[in-house]
Amino acid sequence: MFRPVxxxxxxxxxxxxxxxxxxxLAKELxxxxxxxxxxxxxxxxxxxxxxxxxxxxxxxxxxxxxIKEEVIEAVRTLEEQEIKSLDEAVGSVKKMLHAYxxxxxxxxxxxxxxxxxxxxxxxxxxxxxxxx
Numbered sequence: 001m002f003r004p005v006x007x008x009x010x011x012x013x014x015x016x017x018x019x020x021x022x023x024x025l026a027k028e029l030x031x032x033x034x035x036x037x038x039x040x041x042x043x044x045x046x047x048x049x050x051x052x053x054x055x056x057x058x059x060x061x062x063x064x065x066x067i068k069e070e071v072i073e074a075v076r077t078l079e080e081q082e083i084k085s086l087d088e089a090v091g092s093v094k095k096m097l098h099a100y101x102x103x104x105x106x107x108x109x110x111x112x113x114x115x116x117x118x119x120x121x122x123x124x125x126x127x128x129x130x131x132x
Contacts, residue, residue, distance in 0.1 A: 002114035005041055006050070008032055010067060010115060013051065014075070019064040021056065048111050074103050074112050078119050083130040092127055096120050 012028050013020055020028075022042065026035045033041075042065060045051045050071055056062035077099035083089045100116055107113055 002048075002111045002118075003041075004118070005033055005037065006045055006111075007115060007118040009038065009041060009045065010050065010071070013065055013067050014072070019054070019066040021062050021064055023062075025065060049109050050111055050115070070107065070109065071112050071115065074107055074116055075119055077102070078116065078123060080123060080126070083127055086131060089127045089131050093124065096123060 008029065009025070012025060015028075022039070025042075026033075026038050029038060042051065042053065046053055050068060052066045052068060054064050054066065056064050078096055081088075081092065083092060100113075100120060103113060103116055
């Protein structure tokens with residue numbers, strides 16, 4: 001089951017296209033997610049097929065966490081853009097809905113769709129705040 005903590009973790013990992021070590025991820029999420037919860041949820045997210053955990057070639061004890069390419073492709077369509085008018089806001093919402101409809105046809109992993117919904121909600125709230 002997709003949980004809000006998964007969205008926080010995935011958002012933090014997405015900021016690092018080359019991947020991020022578990023220790024750096026824990027530092028970035030300090031105050032929002034405890035280290036023990038982070039480790040438990042990262043394992044679950046790997047089992048759910050949302051992320052990969054690979055060994056670092058330079059340091060044998062370090063693990064590098066990456067978002068799966070399927071997730072990156074799905075959320076790439078939800079790129080943020082500055083909203084200056086009501087027409088742009090409507091266009092942005094329309095684009096998000098089309099991207100989600102397309103993803104529903106293509107994406108097999110339902111948890112990726114849940115993450116897309118989370119990102120869309122966040123983006124929709126930002127659009128509502130930008131409308132003047």
